[in-house]
Amino acid sequence: MKMKTRFLVAFLTIIIVPIMLMIVALMGFSNYQLQSLEADYGIEDTTYENLSNSIQALNQVTKDICAELHETAVSKPESFEDETFLNEINRQLFEKSSYLIVRKGDALVYQGKKNDLGSLAKKLPAYGDYNSNLDGGVYIGNDVQALVKQVDFRFQDGSKGSAFIVTSVRDAIPQVKALIIEMFIAIVFILIFTSALLMAWIYKGINTPLSKLKAATQNIKEGNLDFTLEVESGDEVGELCQDFEEMRKRLKESAEAKLQYDKESKELISNISHDLKTPITAIKGYVEGIIDGVADTPEKVDKYIRTIYNKANDMDKLINELTFYTKIDTNRIPYTFNKINVTGYFNDCIEEVGLELVSKNIKLTYFNYVDDDVYVIADAEQMKRVINNIVSNSIKYMNKAKGFISIRVRDVGDFIQVEIEDNGKGIAAKDLPFIFDRFYRTDASRNSAQGGSGIGLSIVRKIVEDHGGKIWATSKESTGTVMNFVLRKYQEVPVNE
Structure with a gap:
């Protein structure tokens, strides 16, 4: 609510x-x-009228006693001179917040209540002024505030007499x-x-x-994001809790991403450090060999220098990978897209790749099934990085005495598909879904001979996907691996003349 x-x-x-x-x-x-x-x-x-109208209720309260006095006035008027009788009547009236007054002539001969009768005595109605009946009475207001019922009679000596039932309105019915x-x-x-x-x-x-929200903020303050803020209400406070829960999830995702990033960065540094150490050690060894005169012939010196050059190239490649990795991580890869002829471009690539494979004693085959007029929109330098990284990976994991790499370019409708196949040691089925992830290495030990930063194939996937393409791999252990990627063909948009 x-x-x-x-x-x-x-x-x-x-x-x-x-x-x-x-x-x-x-x-x-x-x-x-x-x-x-x-x-x-x-x-x-x-x-309810009896409660709301106290005068009417007071009339009812003394009705029976008033009737008894009327009967006495007719049948036994002498009783009004009997103090015992008068006291009994007064006692009954007193229980009903009333009292009795008897007047003979102009004098009061009986007063059931002695206090504050001065004003009342002067205001009592005269003999015969009140037509007595059982339901009525005279209300005397001002400072007296009393209901008076009058019963007139004659004493035995013939004197006029009146009996008054006085009920104080101030002490009206206690029920009210x-x-x-x-x-x-x-x-x-x-x-x-x-x-x-x-x-x-x-x-x-x-x-x-709010208590749950306070507990949640305390958890976050202490660095604990592994909790759930249960939201039960749908009001504004509930919506605030929902927003807080979303914030917690984002914070947790951000924290986990940072931890993963830190882990990957440490792993990258460890990988690069390990892989740089090997060529540096080799370079130092060959330089020391030249300095110490171990290379005592021009042929040995030339061999040592070439080896130093190759190791320096390996270091350069690792450093380039690291530099490119930082650009990927910040989405700042410098692309320069151009219209590229597929046949001409891949012919040039194969020529460069072939020179390296010859030195590795690996046979290269190339098949182009695409027409000469097929084009793609791509960054030539970055696509060359894709091919070189895949080929380098094939070389790295080549475990056959007679290795081969086959590159095939096919026309598949609106796309061209590039297949790079090798006969290396292959990839286990459990590792295949993860080979394009950052830092994923199928060799668990860093002491393996292959080395590498573990980011080569993740770079390949990033570049291909940024070109609007897709990359995947099929492999069989001890047989080899086929890397496949597709790029959309360039198509001229017809202009209506």
């Missing part, structure tokens, strides 16, 4: 839920207090006060509960992913 949606839900919840809970609480507490009202005051068929207190407490509790619940929901929705 999006944070915007989450806060909207929280806003609506904090409004709607408390209102609904307060309605439920009001109904529950009201029903409880109505039942209490019935039980404590004997009011029958109580309604209890309801107000309970509702106040309920409202406070509902608001606290709702707010706490929503805060916990929002806090959990934010804190849980």
Whole structure:
């Protein structure tokens, strides 16, 4: 859930839920207090109006006692002079937050409550002013605030008398006060509960992913990238976690690539150092032979010098490979593409390659099955590097007394295909998929006689692919290897005249 949606839900919840809970609480507490009202005051068929209208409820509270006084006034008026009777009535009224006053003439002869009767005594209705009934009463406001029910009668001596049931509105039905207190407490509790619940929901929705995010940042700070940041939510914080997880993956890939690069660089330095050491040692040996006079004839001197020259060429090739490797690694190979005639170009290449193979006692065969008017768009120098690297590799791993290398150029539709086959020791099936990878060497030991930097075939693949071509190899151990690569033919685009 999006944070915007989450806060909207929280806003609506904090409004709607408390209102609904307060309605439920009001109904529950009201029903409880109505039942209490019935039980404590004997009011029958109580309604919510009894709680909302305290005057009406107070009328109901003293209805039975008022009826008893009416009956007494008719049948036994002398009872109003019986203090025991009056005290009993007053006791019953006192339980209902009321009390009894009896007036004879203008004098009060019985007062059920002694305090603060001065104002009330002056405001009591006169004899006959109130048409007594069981449901009504007179409300006296201002500083008194009391409901008064009046029952008129005649004493035995004929004097006018009135019995008053006084109910203080200030001390109105305690159920109403209890309801107000309970509702106040309920409202406070509902608001606290709702707010706490929503805060916990929002806090959990934010804190849980943030805790995971904090743990993830701590891992990265400590250099640990081997973990997974699990993303469960789809809100903004979840999206942040997803972005962080993507960043972690990129960092891990970058770190692994750097480690691999460092490993390859160290391996390259080790390979180059090893392979440079061999010709340097040989050069030093032959130079020392010349200095010490071991080469005591012109023929020996010439042989030594030629050997030194060849070893220096080997060193130059290794250094060139290293220089070219750095250009590959930074994608800065200097290509110069031109339209090249296939037949003429490969004829020249074969001539150069043939001179080297003659000195190695390796037979070269060349077959060109391409028409003379076939062209390709290529960098002549870099394609020559491809052929030389493949041929050098064949020479390096030649283990036959009578070696041969066959170069064939074929026309395969929109492409020309070049096949360079040798009868060397071949490549094992397990090694074949990896021979174009950087620094991959089929000979596990650096003490092998072949040497090499291990980047020759990776350079070949890079150049061919940059020409829009493809390279692959087939091989059989102890039989030989065939290197194949294809280049797209140049085709004239017809111009509509």
